[in-house]
Every structure is written in structure tokens, then in C-alpha cells.
Amino acid sequence: MKNKTVRIISAVIAATLVFSLLFAFVAEIVIYNRVDAAQTVSSLNSKLDSLASQKAKIQKELKAIKSKKQSTMTKKAALDQQIDVTEQEVDTINQLITALDVQVATVTAELNAAQAAEQKQTDDFLARVRIMEEEGTASMLGIILSADSFSDMLTRTELIGSIVEGDKKLMRELAETRAGIAEKKASLDSARAEQAAAKSNLVAKKNSLQSQYNEANALLKSLNTSAAEYEKAFNEAERAMDAARADLQKLLSNSSSSTYVGGEFRWPTKATRITSPYGTRKDPITKKSSMHTGIDIGASMGSEIYASNSGTVIVAGWSSKGYGNYVVVDHGGGKSTLYAHMSKIKTKKGAKVTKGDVIGLVGSTGYSTGPHLHFEILINGKHTNPMNYFKKQ
Numbered sequence: 423m424k425n426k427t428v429r430i431i432s433a434v435i436a437a438t439l440v441f442s443l444l445f446a447f448v449a450e451i452v453i454y455n456r457v458d459a460a461q462t463v464s465s466l467n468s469k470l471d472s473l474a475s476q477k478a479k480i481q482k483e484l485k486a487i488k489s490k491k492q493s494t495m496t497k498k499a500a501l502d503q504q505i506d507v508t509e510q511e512v513d514t515i516n517q518l519i520t521a522l523d524v525q526v527a528t529v530t531a532e533l534n535a536a537q538a539a540e541q542k543q544t545d546d547f548l549a550r551v552r553i554m555e556e557e558g559t560a561s562m563l564g565i566i567l568s569a570d571s572f573s574d575m576l577t578r579t580e581l582i583g584s585i586v587e588g589d590k591k592l593m594r595e596l597a598e599t600r601a602g603i604a605e606k607k608a609s610l611d612s613a614r615a616e617q618a619a620a621k622s623n624l625v626a627k628k629n630s631l632q633s634q635y636n637e638a639n640a641l642l643k644s645l646n647t648s649a650a651e652y653e654k655a656f657n658e659a660e661r662a663m664d665a666a667r668a669d670l671q672k673l674l675s676n677s678s679s680s681t682y683v684g685g686e687f688r689w690p691t692k693a694t695r696i697t698s699p700y701g702t703r704k705d706p707i708t709k710k711s712s713m714h715t716g717i718d719i720g721a722s723m724g725s726e727i728y729a730s731n732s733g734t735v736i737v738a739g740w741s742s743k744g745y746g747n748y749v750v751v752d753h754g755g756g757k758s759t760l761y762a763h764m765s766k767i768k769t770k771k772g773a774k775v776t777k778g779d780v781i782g783l784v785g786s787t788g789y790s791t792g793p794h795l796h797f798e799i800l801i802n803g804k805h806t807n808p809m810n811y812f813k814k815q
């Protein structure tokens with residue numbers, strides 16, 4: 423009997439020892455998992471923050487590229503128009519030069535004819551004078567003396583004189599004609615030279631416009647390339663954000679291996695006045711319609727914020743997304759609570775808190791217009807109306 427009793431007691435002790443060891447081991451795993459989850463949540467949150475700022479930077483770059491593209495396209499269009507006008511001007515000048523060339527050719531032919539006529543007259547005259555000189559005055563005298571009357575002789579003398587005079591007059595006229603034509607040709611030549619100079623100026627202008635146009639085109643092409651690169655980076659950041667958000671939601675929904683601690687949530691402040699309910703509302707700062715993911719409780723600056731339920735702190739820090747100083751407590755079973763705009767955080771990530779513990783003080787940090795507590799209840803990482811968990815007064 424005694425031995426049996428001893429044996430039973432020993433067995434109970436052994437079993438108890440084994441159970442308590444096992445329990446301690448399991449408990450350790452649970453704690454380890456919670457701390458790990460808290461670290462991952464915080465690292466995912468900081469990853470989201472950095473991705474968001476990356477996205478904002480990319481957007482800024484894209485905006486700058488877009489405006490540069492716009493101005494380059496405007497410049498390109500203006501250059502295109504200028505090139506068009508210059509081309510039309512060159513066309514007009516080319517027509518003018520062609521017309522002048524025709525006129526110059528006509529005048530040149532006239533001038534050549536006039537010069538030839540003048541030359542011929544000069545040659546004829548010189549030939550006659552030469553003959554007269556060779557035959558000497560005797561011949562002239564002969565002509566005069568062969569007159570059969572005095573009046574005939576006078577006539578013949580006059581005739582010789584008038585022949586010489588006629589020659590002179592004709593040659594003078596020819597020279598005048600030739601000079602007139604030469605003058606006309608000189609003026610046409612200078613007009614043509616003027617148009618040719620204007621044309622070469624226009625061609626130079628057109629070439630410069632064309633090279634500016636080509637530069638604008640190349641700039642546009644490179645802007646398009648970098649815009650495409652930035653868009654790709656933007657999409658990548660967005661995909662990475664989606665992935666991080668999905669990871670975060672998954673973590674928040676099954677981060678705890680323990681079951682929901684149960685019981686009603688505790689009201690997180692002494693103050694009870696709700697200054698802004700959960701749901702769609704007009705944003706107090708942007709005045710645009712937006713989703714209010716929690717309730718705002720009008721508590722005074724520095725008043726205490728209590729853990730709404732027991733659990734593990736998975737976030738305790740600064741949010742660049744507008745929560746300011748905020749805390750998230752994981753209560754297990756996919757439930758967590760979020761407390762935002764704190765003036766001071768009174769807990770640490772990874773800490774175990776009991777319902778009612780002070781985890782922070784009311785403030786107005788982040789996206790806030792005055793001291794209040796923004797309180798959220800998250801189910802599997804998704805916000806829900808916290809008032810579903812409280813008795814309405």
C-alpha cells in the first residue's frame with residue numbers, strides 16, 4: 423500500500439514536471455513568436471514608410487519631367503512653325519532669283535547685241551576712213567571735182583561731210599544704247615546679289631532652327647525614356663507596397679498563436695466624448711470626403727491612454743502616415759487595437775500589456791488638429807467600427 427502510494431505520488435510528480443516543462447517550452451515559443459511578429463510588423467511598417475517616401479520622390483521627378491516635356495513640346499511646335507515660315511521665305515526668294523536670272527539673261531543678250539552693233543558700226547566707219555585715207559584727198563577731191571556743176575560740187579562736199587556726221591551720230595546713239603543696257607544689267611546684277619545674300623541668311627537661319635528642333639526632339643526622346651524608367655520604378659514601389667501591406671495584414675491576422683483573450687474591450691480613456699465617429703466623413707484638414715478608420719475621443723492633452731485589452735505591443739513609434747506617435751496592441755485571435763496622436767508613448771514594442779495598463783498619453787502629434795485619441799479596432803488587420811464592441815450610452 424505504502425509502496426503503491428509512493429509510486430503514484432512519484433508518477434504524479436514526474437508527470438507534473440514534464441507538463442510544466444512542456445508548458446514553459448510552449449509559452450516560450452508563444453512569446454518568441456509574438457516578439458518576432460512585433461519586429462516584423464515594425465519592419466514592414468518602416469518598409470512601407472520608406473516605399474511611400476520613395477514613391478513620393480518618384481512622383482516629384484515624374485512631375486518635373488512632365489512639365490519639362492510640356493515646355494519642350496511647346497518649344498518644338500514653335501520651332502516647327504518658324505522653320506515652315508523660313509522655308510516659305512526661301513521659296514519666295516528662290517522664285518524671285520529665278521525671275522531675276524531670266525531678266526539678267528535677256529538684258530545680257532540685249533547688251534551683247536548692242537555691243538556687236540556698235541562694234542560693227544565702228545568697224546565699218548574705220549574701214550571707210552581707211553579707204554578715204556589710202557586714196558588720199560585726191561580721191562575726195564576727185565569726187566568733188568567730178569561734179570558737173572558748182573551746185574553739184576557743193577552737194578557732193580556736203581554729202582561727204584554729212585556722211586561723216588551721220589557716222590558720228592549713229593555711233594553716239596549706239597554707245598548710249600549700250601550704256602543704258604549696261605546700267606540696267608548692273609542694277610539687275612546687284613538686285614540678284616542682294617537676293618542671294620538674303621537667301622543665304624535665310625538658309626543659315628533655317629539650319630539653326632532645324633538644329634534647335636533636332637535638339638528639342640532628342641531632349642523629348644530622353645525625357646520619354648526617363649519618364650518610362652521612373653514609371654517603372656513607381657510601379658515596382660507600388661507592387662512592393664502591396665506585397666508589404668499583404669504581409670502586414672497576414673501577420674496581424676495570424677500573428678498570435680494564442681486565442682482571443684475575450685471579454686469586452688475597455689474604453690481606452692477617462693474621457694468619453696466622441697468628437698468624430700467611425701466612417702466616411704469630411705476630412706477636417708483637406709475638407710474632402712474620406713474614410714475615418716477609427717473614432718476620435720476628445721480627451722485632454724497629457725491624459726492617460728489605457729490598453730483596451732491585454733496583449734502584445736506590436737507597434738510603438740512614429741508614423742509618417744499621419745498617426746504621429748502611435749501604438750498597436752495585438753490581442754490574439756486576429757484582433758488588435760491602435761492608439762494614435764500620442765504626446766508620449768509609455769510602452770515598447772514586444773511588451774506584454776494587461777487590459778487597463780497605461781500605454782501612452784493623449785496628444786496631437788501627426789495628422790491632427792488638436793489633442794484627442796484616435797482609436798481603432800482592427801480585425802485581421804482591417805479597421806472596423808469600434809462602437810460595435812462597446813455599449814452605447
Ligand SMILES: [Zn+2]
Pocket residue numbers: 698714716717718795796797
Ligand atoms: Zn481620428
